[in-house]
Amino acid sequence: MSAKSPRPVDAALAREFGLTAEEYGNVLSIMGRTPTFTELGIFSVMWSEHCSYKSSRAFLKTLPTTAPWVIHGPGENAGVVDIGHGLAAIFKMESHNHPSFIEPYQGAATGVGGILRDVFTMGARPIANLNALRFGAPGNPQTRRIVDGVVRGVGGYGNCVGVPTVGGEINFHPAYDGNPLVNAMTVGVARQDRIFLSAAAGVGNPVIYVGSKTGRDGIHGATMSSSEFDEDALAKRPTVQVGDPFVEKLLIEACLELMATDAIVAIQDMGAAGLTSSSVEMAGKGGVGIDLDLDNVPQRERGMTAYEMMLSESQERMLIVLRPDRTEQARAIFDKWELDFAVIGHLTDTGNIVIRHKGEVEADIPLAPLADQAPVYHRPTAPALRPQPMEPIIDPVGVEQALIRLIGCPDLASRAWVYNQYDSTVGGQTVRRPGAADAAIVKVEDTEIGLALTTDCTPRYCRANAKLGGAQAVAEAWRNITATGARPLAVTDNLNFGSPEKPEVMGQFVDAIAGMGEACRALDFPVVSGNVSLYNETRAPDGTSQSILPTPAIGGLGVLEDVRTAVGLEMPDGCDVMLLGE
């Protein structure tokens, strides 16, 4: 076993890596020895909040996830629903909040890149992007810089890969001053008989690395996004990842080309914690072992260690398990698209992940306990402090003036300045662009099917009452979809909250999920994918930390059998106006 650890592995180092004393104890008992530096790194990222969902997992399980039209619910890279004619919609939403505060352009751009990969890794051609954004107070000078960078980043990446950005939402509130939210959603379409999953199978099958080379980008990004922001965040700056949408575009085309053959056994993108989480999850889900030789990993920088390669978050990379004898066929496709391609390992029957580098074994971890013994916390909850009920409102300015103020206020003003920077028409299938309907409508090429897409959440409602707020977000998504004439099918969510170690935040989280679950059940609108982002906090100069407003963003998807029946906001002449509801 390699012992070239830059530092002795002990409880103190484990703590620096974000593992609690108890978690480190479990590592020791699983390994039966002191782990190597690389092994400790693997445990720390796999058991981070970001990868393990340790604070949220128990509660997420209470959400309804099934319906006759759900093909794959949570647990895969994205949710999959039946949209008829043998086709499936594949979609998910994911946050890139912390990176977007540090470097708004690249943070937002790589957020879009990451969610695109989650969707095309399952075999879908991405056909639409949405983005749900929350920023600090409009008057805060930082807000302008962050808004500008985030909007450019979302557009810069999405426009270049050629996926239309068709919707989203934006709110402003001082609670997001030091912690904006960037939640990106991608929707793709695949044939139901060509959906690709991540569970590896077939001892001896080759493990392939494709895409960009590995650099020292974002090492420990997964643990960073699980810890509060403070001064240290500044010191971590150079670990920001830079996205390359051009390579992503090539990767989409190359993967879809390979997916049209029967060469692939399993495939997964390298997201947070890169090579570690993709290899561990693929082998773990398949119940097999995996042997990787890092000497074969395409590297952008010299002298990278095993630890660095395993934890790098370089973008635009995928891990694929191929059928035997298909390596050359696959290589030809990636050569055509001028992407890196390397055989970096194979599947084994050991049930362990074994990492070799320069002839040494740098890690050898049993996969079953790494997954099964991942921590799960039922953290204490407390009722959230709710704002006082509002005083009766006395009309100070008159209805007309009030209306003018409302139209001009940051949360209601026109969003055209944002969505006009996003290419909403590329693909030629956008039936209702941003601003034209309550949900965006995108046609599925070569069919009559339309998809209705929306993102919704009103954080101030959630702060007033997290349960009702959670239910309201689901209901609003459902209404926006029905208003276009579409049949709501399912949702993806992005649960953005403060520190789960604060009982009142944990209380908001639990309540919001309860409300969402209730609404989803009542509306037959199951949750098929999602993402949790905790520790969205800003530390004030006085040492206290302020949580964001509870923000369970909901991404809804509905289907129109005949997209020509879609209804928008435009009111034809000579119509009667009717008010429905109470």
Place this chain on the structure above:
Amino acid sequence: MKVRVTVMLKEGVLDPQGKAVEHALHVLDFKNVGEVRIGRVIELEIDETDCERARAQADAMARALLANLVIEDFTTEVVG
């Protein structure tokens, strides 16, 4: 007095532009080109007669606006 601020990506930060240009130069048969890095130059006309002061000001401008210190480094030089 003219000061030139040159802004380059930090060592180790992915440079997608440089990579693409490197590839294109190889396709164009410029075989002995190795790494290519792409950056920005900003030429500032500064109303100042002292070189040191002009550079110090350019420095401050680079820090405040011209470079993104999260991913970029910069250098300043007086060019005229």
Place this chain on the structure above:
Amino acid sequence: MKVRVTVMLKEGVLDPQGKAVEHALHVLDFKNVGEVRIGRVIELEIDETDCERARAQADAMARALLANLVIEDFTTEVVG
């Protein structure tokens, strides 16, 4: 051998990016900044030991690809 190619918009071609930066610098209270022009630098690692030959090659690359001579001028210099 490292050669730096600096590409600037031709004199007389409007540089909206430069104008925007100029404006932003004024807003930031850098009052004595006059004209701002923005260009691109391309740093090329060239496998060559002779300075003149390295520059000549960089020159050829600039003409072929790195600059658009309809709107841009370029200079080359050996930097290391």
Place this chain on the structure above:
Amino acid sequence: MKAAIVVFPGTNRERDMAIALRGVAGQAPTMVWHRETALPAGTDLVVLPGGFSYGDYLRCGAMAAHAPIMAAIREFAQKGGHILGVCNGFQILTEAQLLPGALLRNAALRFLSQDCFLRVERNDTPFTRHWAKGDVFRTPMAHGDGNYIASADTIRMLEDTNRVAFRYVAEDGRVDAGDPQLNPNGSMNAIAGVFSENLRICGMMPHPEDLVDPLMGGEDGKPLFTGLVEALVG
């Protein structure tokens, strides 16, 4: 009409273009990969579609202009072949010097994705024959670098020889190059598209191919394609 759509790494509007062409020609165009060295036999029309070839790194269209297929396209042009370049395709044609001028960053320095109005400057070309001179049509635009620029001499030559294909205008046809509402990217003389000297190469920034179906909001872009098919058939 046999159309060939050239696909570079990073091209992303090739399918939009194929749908528009197939819709009017009844025949699917052939996709031609940038590494090919010849066009399909009997090609009547070469289309360079929109996107971000090579990421639009360095300069939009600069690297694509040197792709292997470009030699065949030059030859096709020399023999009087018809070429349409839209958005990135227009940028590539200028970088390849098959069309004059260059496209700079939009004046407002932002990507612009919105509808604009174009005025047809002459209708005696295969690209514009299904419009009348002076017709105004709506079309989406989606680009960051569409600010057309050329030397004063070139602009004068283009105007004198009537080689401006389309101009950005108000809905009523009014031109005001200084008004960012009407000339959104700041192009000189509000030029949105130009012709080659023989009128057989046309480059334009906006996307008529994305407005050929009432379902997507209209058919304003369709005359370009019906005109081409009619001119180039047989």
